[in-house]
Amino acid sequence: MFKILEKQVHSPVIKQFVVEAPRVAKSCKAGQFIILQINEEGERIPLTIADFDREKGTITIVFQEVGKSTIQLGEMEAGDYIKDFVGPLGEPTHIENVGTVVCVAGGVGIAPVHPIARAFKEAGNHVIGIMGARSKDLLFWEDKMAAACSELHVTTDDGSYVRQGFVTDVLKDIIEEKGKENIPLVVAIGPQPMMRAAANLTKEYDIKTIVSLNALMVDGTGMCGCCRISVGGETKFVCVDGPDFDGHQVNWAELALRQVYFKSEEQLALEYRECTCRNGGAE
Amino acid sequence: MADEKAKKTIDPKKHEMPVQDAKERAHNFEEVALGYDEETAVAEAQRCLQCKNEPCRKGCPVQVFIPQFIKMVAERDFDGAIKKIKEKNALPAVCGRVCPQENQCEKYCTLGKKFEPVGIGRLERFCADRELKMGVTVPEVAPPTGKKVAVVGSGPSGLTCASDLAKKGHEVTIFEALHVAGGVLMYGIPQFRLPKEVVQAEVENLKKLGVKIEVNSVVGKFSTVDELMEEEGFDAVYIGTGAGLPYFMGIPGENACGVYSANEFLTRTNLMKAYLFPKYDTPIKVGKKVAVLGGGNVAMDGARTALRLGAEESHIVYRRSHEELPARKEEAEHAEEEGVIFDLLTSPVEILSNEDGWVTGMKCIKYELGEPDASGRRSPIPIPGSEFIMDVDTVVVAIGQGPNPLVPRTTKGLELNKNGNIVANLETGATSKQGVYAGGDVVTGAATVILAMGAGRTAADSIHEYLTNK
Numbered sequence: 001m002f003k004i005l006e007k008q009v010h011s012p013v014i015k016q017f018v019v020e021a022p023r024v025a026k027s028c029k030a031g032q033f034i035i036l037q038i039n040e041e042g043e044r045i046p047l048t049i050a051d052f053d054r055e056k057g058t059i060t061i062v063f064q065e066v067g068k069s070t071i072q073l074g075e076m077e078a079g080d081y082i083k084d085f086v087g088p089l090g091e092p093t094h095i096e097n098v099g100t101v102v103c104v105a106g107g108v109g110i111a112p113v114h115p116i117a118r119a120f121k122e123a124g125n126h127v128i129g130i131m132g133a134r135s136k137d138l139l140f141w142e143d144k145m146a147a148a149c150s151e152l153h154v155t156t157d158d159g160s161y162v163r164q165g166f167v168t169d170v171l172k173d174i175i176e177e178k179g180k181e182n183i184p185l186v187v188a189i190g191p192q193p194m195m196r197a198a199a200n201l202t203k204e205y206d207i208k209t210i211v212s213l214n215a216l217m218v219d220g221t222g223m224c225g226c227c228r229i230s231v232g233g234e235t236k237f238v239c240v241d242g243p244d245f246d247g248h249q250v251n252w253a254e255l256a257l258r259q260v261y262f263k264s265e266e267q268l269a270l271e272y273r274e275c276t277c278r279n280g281g282a283e
Numbered sequence: 284m285a286d287e288k289a290k291k292t293i294d295p296k297k298h299e300m301p302v303q304d305a306k307e308r309a310h311n312f313e314e315v316a317l318g319y320d321e322e323t324a325v326a327e328a329q330r331c332l333q334c335k336n337e338p339c340r341k342g343c344p345v346q347v348f349i350p351q352f353i354k355m356v357a358e359r360d361f362d363g364a365i366k367k368i369k370e371k372n373a374l375p376a377v378c379g380r381v382c383p384q385e386n387q388c389e390k391y392c393t394l395g396k397k398f399e400p401v402g403i404g405r406l407e408r409f410c411a412d413r414e415l416k417m418g419v420t421v422p423e424v425a426p427p428t429g430k431k432v433a434v435v436g437s438g439p440s441g442l443t444c445a446s447d448l449a450k451k452g453h454e455v456t457i458f459e460a461l462h463v464a465g466g467v468l469m470y471g472i473p474q475f476r477l478p479k480e481v482v483q484a485e486v487e488n489l490k491k492l493g494v495k496i497e498v499n500s501v502v503g504k505f506s507t508v509d510e511l512m513e514e515e516g517f518d519a520v521y522i523g524t525g526a527g528l529p530y531f532m533g534i535p536g537e538n539a540c541g542v543y544s545a546n547e548f549l550t551r552t553n554l555m556k557a558y559l560f561p562k563y564d565t566p567i568k569v570g571k572k573v574a575v576l577g578g579g580n581v582a583m584d585g586a587r588t589a590l591r592l593g594a595e596e597s598h599i600v601y602r603r604s605h606e607e608l609p610a611r612k613e614e615a616e617h618a619e620e621e622g623v624i625f626d627l628l629t630s631p632v633e634i635l636s637n638e639d640g641w642v643t644g645m646k647c648i649k650y651e652l653g654e655p656d657a658s659g660r661r662s663p664i665p666i667p668g669s670e671f672i673m674d675v676d677t678v679v680v681a682i683g684q685g686p687n688p689l690v691p692r693t694t695k696g697l698e699l700n701k702n703g704n705i706v707a708n709l710e711t712g713a714t715s716k717q718g719v720y721a722g723g724d725v726v727t728g729a730a731t732v733i734l735a736m737g738a739g740r741t742a743a744d745s746i747h748e749y750l751t752n753k
Contacts, residue, residue, distance in 0.1 A: 086501060219550060222528060257540060257640030261568070262566045262568060
């Protein structure tokens with residue numbers, strides 16, 4: 001059992017936990033993820049490690065409520081226990097000093113980008129952060145991102161905070177302004193359409209772009225292939241070969257189809273939950 | 284027992300074990316075989332000739348004291364019988380159910396030369412189930428040696444190795460990547476063949492020996508084998524991480540939605556209990572017509588599971604003929620009785636899907652059998668121009684598994700073969716690295732539960748010797 005030490009509510013749908021998981025905290029690196037299972041009946045869901053404290057033995061996760069399990073998770077409080085919490089999983093992001101790195105974070109992707117930006121900065125890079133969300137109330141961690149990056153740009157789709165536009169608009173401006181030859185690497189993490197758009201944009205400029213794929217997973221250790229996806233024409237398992245991949249090589253269309261594999265079941269799970277909640281948990 | 288009179292009245296047939304009706308069981312996840320009652324067990328035990336040379340024991344990879352325990356059953360000393368079994372076998376309720384006895388103990392039974400062999404597996408199962416019901420007595424454990432052993436993986440080989448080492452007085456910790464112990468016994472073998480409650484009951488028994496089990500612990504990620512030895516003070520390590528890496532066909536369309544590896548299909552169903560969705564959160568989606576690719580036990584499990592999840596048709600698609608099916612005969616028969624359709628000498632070349640990415644069919648080719656190859660098996664040869672479209676909407680790929688590379692890749696100085704299996708001495712379990720032992724599927728490739736247990740036993744003996752002389 002893994003204790004939730006702190007809970008923070010960033011918006012009605014974005015929540016943050018600090019979880020006691022000393023083993024994961026001891027060895028995790030930027031870019032890796034965990035899989036958790038709330039209770040006996042729960043499913044295994046992957047979440048990126050957004051921050052960690054090796055001394056305190058804690059892992060920070062930030063998640064958006066999108067379905068049954070994340071809504072149920074969001075209802076948990078500090079002091080509650082998560083049944084299973086396993087990690088670190090996946091390959092760490094390859095961190096090196098390349099000069100300048102642009103880290104683009106869309107929506108809840110701010111959380112996974114944060115430790116990666118910080119690691120690139122610690123490796124001596126000039127890190128240009130871009131963070132954005134649909135609207136102001138979905139933004140979080142502006143202070144943490146400002147600390148993790150050398151410079152930070154903020155945008156909202158609806159213009160409710162700072163500038164109006166997509167993160168890819170900001171990315172384009174920065175590439176145009178600095179010159180593509182001065183930007184050897186882009187990291188883009190967020191919803192799939194955003195990562196796909198960022199990868200399409202940087203392809204035009206021929207800038208290497210790392211994305212972190214959020215495929216469906218079961219075990220997260222390479223034993224089932226649920227998370228498989230074509231990259232450069234080869235089948236890869238996101239959980240062990242990734243989650244980082246070259247955004248220009250990813251078969252985005254395939255990923256988008258595989259992502260909604262269980263859409264009707266997810267809806268059913270949500271309805272079942274609402275029904276059992278109304279009946280006080282009775283079936 | 285084995286006096287002349289008894290011999291004359293020997294029943295030529297094994298006592299039947301009651302099973303659920305095929306039509307009914309094909310739609311539920313309840314256990315198919317129901318087990319002997321006391322009277323039947325005693326009667327079956329009385330068929331045993333109590334041979335002095337114990338040929339049956341030679342067929343058992345962990346050398347259970349077979350005639351001895353059977354004698355006790357015949358005399359209604361059931362407590363004594365299970366105690367006798369457990370001197371050699373840590374997981375009798377599992378083995379009694381899933382061992383291919385026809386190729387092991389029962390193959391060598393003297394009675395089997397003329398009649399049907401003694402139902403050794405059924406008797407073992409009876410004793411183990413009775414004990415689980417009545418409450419378990421804990422075997423004696425040697426005084427603590429002060430030595431620490433890490434066992435990586437809690438499948439049959441790791442559990443056996445851990446249990447043996449604990450009995451010898453060593454402090455044993457099992458590290459398991461998933462959230463429950465048992466390995467393939469939990470995620471692979473279906474509920475209807477091996478109830479998960481039975482597996483967990485046996486795991487609980489191991490804990491009573493003092494074995495610590497740390498679940499959610501992926502060795503190679505949170506810690507490496509080297510770190511376990513250097514930083515956490517383990518004197519020896521046993522690697523029993525199995526063959527959990529699914530192979531795919533490598534044909535076009537294989538990433539379509541509705542194509543599962545058997546591992547995913549069975550893990551969702553068994554480990555995550557997707558058959559109880561939405562009471563359990565993990566979903567599984569099965570269409571009307573399911574094709575399971577392959578002919579082994581895993582394929583049979585997949586095809587039978589598909590029926591239970593509501594498929595109208597479940598097909599085994601295998602490129603050789605019935606005779607070459609690698610599955611246990613009993614498993615293939617059970618599948619057939621339940622209505623699984625066998626499409627033999629057939630293999631897909633492409634999986635077709637619609638614009639939503641969903642499987643709509645398989646382009647298949649027919650095969651014929653050529654001359655026997657070096658291994659004596661007749662090799663399948665595709666027949667040119669025989670392509671046809673098979674109408675299916677779900678595909679389960681069960682063509683085999685390789686060793687999971689996480690531990691082999693992250694352990695310094697561990698010799699691997701070209702398939703990624705760990706190279707270990709089969710007599711001792713010793714690897715190229717001092718203090719590190721390995722056994723089960725990660726060494727041999729995908730094999731049987733009992734062979735993995737035998738390997739765990741062998742390694743436990745060598746580890747004990749290594750630690751004693753260290």
